[in-house]
Structures are given as structure tokens and as C-alpha cells.
Amino acid sequence: MEEKIIEILNEIKSGVDYRNEKGIVDNGVLHSFDIITLVRKLSDEFDVEITAAELLPENFNSVEAIAEMIEDLED
Template sequence: MKEKIIQIMSEICPGVDFATETALIDDGLVDSLDIVNIVTELMDVFDVEINVEDLLPENFNSVDAIAQLIEQLQE
């Protein structure tokens, strides 16, 4: 799943090393536009519903965090 996520993100935000970064939001590497693009793509690909309430920096700071969020939502 992580590879899929990285692939999605790299397409939207080229030039960021998603595999290792852990402060994507806090460091401003990914901004709100990217987040929404990523989220809609994730919803499409993984067939989950991500709510506004879930759009917290801690959920998107790293690929691990995103994967965790999706797993949680898939339950």
C-alpha cells in the first residue's frame, strides 16, 4: 500500500522524497492544495471516505501516517 501511496503523492508533488520525509506538512513540503489532491486520489484508489475532520497535519506528515489513516478508515 505504501508504494501505491508514494506513487500517488509523487505524481502530485514531484521532487519530494516521500519515502523518508516525516514532516511533510510541518515543513511545508506538501500544502493544502496537494493534500486535497492526494486525499481525493486516495479516496478514489482505496475506496475510503476521508472527512474534513481527518485533515490534520499529524495524519499527513509521513507516508506511514497516511497508510495508518487509510487502514483505520478501511476497518
């Protein structure tokens, strides 16, 4: 799952070491416009419904956090 997330992140903004980045939102790597594109791509790829309640910086700051959020939503 994490590989696919990294692939999607690179489609939105390339040139970032997403594997080691722990502040994707906090460090301003992705902003609100990018987050919406990311949410759409994640929803399509993993068939989950991401709502506004999930759009918290801590859910998007790292690849692991994104993966964890998707796993929670799949449950």
C-alpha cells in the same frame, strides 16, 4: 499500500524523498491545495471516505501516517 501512496504523492509533487520525509505538512512539502488533490486520489484508490476530521497534519506528515489513517478508515 505504501508504494501506491508514494506513487500518488509523486504525481502531485515529484522530487521529494517521501520514504524518509516525516514532515510532509509541517515542513511545507504539501500545502492545502495539494492535500485536497491527495485526498481525492487516496479516496479513489483505496475506496475510503476521508472527511475534514481526518485532515490533521499528523495524518499526512509521513507515508506511514497516511497508510495508518487509511487502514483505520478501512476498518
